[in-house]
Amino acid sequence: MTALIPLGVYVHWPYCARICPYCDFNVLRARGREVEAARLATAIIDDLRAQAALTGPRELVSIFFGGGTPSLMDPARVAEIVDIARRLWTPAADLEVSLEANPTDAEADRFGALADAGVNRLSLGLQALDDTALKFLGRNHDAAQGRRAAEVAARLFPRLSLDLIYALPGQSPADWTAALRAAIALGAEHISPYQLTIETGTAFDRAIRRGVFAPPGEDLAADLYDATQAVLEADGFEAYEVSNHARGATARSRHNLVYWRGHDYVGVGPGAHGRLTLNGTRNSTLAADRPGDYIAQAAATGTGFSSREALSAQDVAEERVISGMRVLEGIRFTEVAILGLSPAHPKVRNFVDLGLLVDDVERLRATADGRRVLDRLTTELAIG
Numbered sequence: 001m002t003a004l005i006p007l008g009v010y011v012h013w014p015y016c017a018r019i020c021p022y023c024d025f026n027v028l029r030a031r032g033r034e035v036e037a038a039r040l041a042t043a044i045i046d047d048l049r050a051q052a053a054l055t056g057p058r059e060l061v062s063i064f065f066g067g068g069t070p071s072l073m074d075p076a077r078v079a080e081i082v083d084i085a086r087r088l089w090t091p092a093a094d095l096e097v098s099l100e101a102n103p104t105d106a107e108a109d110r111f112g113a114l115a116d117a118g119v120n121r122l123s124l125g126l127q128a129l130d131d132t133a134l135k136f137l138g139r140n141h142d143a144a145q146g147r148r149a150a151e152v153a154a155r156l157f158p159r160l161s162l163d164l165i166y167a168l169p170g171q172s173p174a175d176w177t178a179a180l181r182a183a184i185a186l187g188a189e190h191i192s193p194y195q196l197t198i199e200t201g202t203a204f205d206r207a208i209r210r211g212v213f214a215p216p217g218e219d220l221a222a223d224l225y226d227a228t229q230a231v232l233e234a235d236g237f238e239a240y241e242v243s244n245h246a247r248g249a250t251a252r253s254r255h256n257l258v259y260w261r262g263h264d265y266v267g268v269g270p271g272a273h274g275r276l277t278l279n280g281t282r283n284s285t286l287a288a289d290r291p292g293d294y295i296a297q298a299a300a301t302g303t304g305f306s307s308r309e310a311l312s313a314q315d316v317a318e319e320r321v322i323s324g325m326r327v328l329e330g331i332r333f334t335e336v337a338i339l340g341l342s343p344a345h346p347k348v349r350n351f352v353d354l355g356l357l358v359d360d361v362e363r364l365r366a367t368a369d370g371r372r373v374l375d376r377l378t379t380e381l382a383i384g
Helices: 034-055 075-088 111-116 131-136 143-156 173-184 203-209 218-234 254-260 291-301 313-324 333-339 346-353 368-372 374-382
Strands: 006-013 059-067 090-101 121-127 159-166 190-195 238-241 244-246 264-268 273-278 281-287 305-310
Touching (some): 006 034, 034 075, 034 291, 059 254, 075 090, 075 111, 121 143, 131 143, 143 159, 159 173, 173 190, 190 218, 218 368, 254 313, 264 281, 291 305, 313 333, 368 374
Parallel strands (some): 006 264, 059 090, 121 159
Antiparallel strands (some): 190 244, 238 244, 264 273, 273 281
16 A cells, blocks of 8 residues: 655644734734634635645645744634644644644633644744843743743643744843753743844844844854753753754654655645645645735635746755755755765765765765854755
């Protein structure tokens, strides 16, 4: 019997109670959008059905509700989407159903209903554990709420991941070390620490251009990154991906591994991306950003994506380098042969000699030093 091809499902829920000043995702204020949100949930379900007709039988390995703030969703709608996806594709025995949540008391009160809806992994956006940092980040919860939410989530969900942001103005390695240890004490099996990135067009971008604050210099940012690795590794967390640390293989994000390993995934919801292999060709899909446009698209054509593009073999290989090099396991040279990359390629040999790539005849893998300059490294390898 032929094994089914694995598939992930990403559901984008764009609504937030507040827009964070560092966020450049496709998000909208939730207030006053209740009718639109109900129509959007229906369009997402229709889109799932239409895309299942395209993919045919697959093994459903993960469902990820991202945003936005999907913990604001009606849990009954979450349950309906999970149930529909499980019926459209064959669910893996260890199907992961993740949902991103914020730690406000109002949302934490919904965690039990979300667990009953089928969510078995919560990704909690703590971002920080002190009130000064949370105020700077524009969060609508305080540190006490964050701790309470983490404690509730740890009781209700089999798997818990905590998101944290570092490289804040004035933050020292000692400050960040203390924050990490406080997060570890909350008992999560997975921690995702992200360096604050200033994205063009965000409120933080405008603040920096006005001179309100300045991001840390490269040396301090490197020290904070090193502190991240040291503290988490000492407590049993493996950096299986550049910004994701897990206590053992079973604690890793199965959905994110779908992306990093180059598997197919259906993207539904406004602005959602997808990657689907259809008739032997890998395709990228992209949905319209605005909920109204997405709803109209799903009503008109069934599928919610507004564009679908067949990727060339070179496109696929370049994506494999950029995404696959993020994980500790790297990628097989056979996957990127079209780029001319091999263990003997002069560029590969040079990076091995510089200590940026592991000397491996089968896989292209970054060393610890290579991970520090990963964006530049992967650009050089993928594009040259």
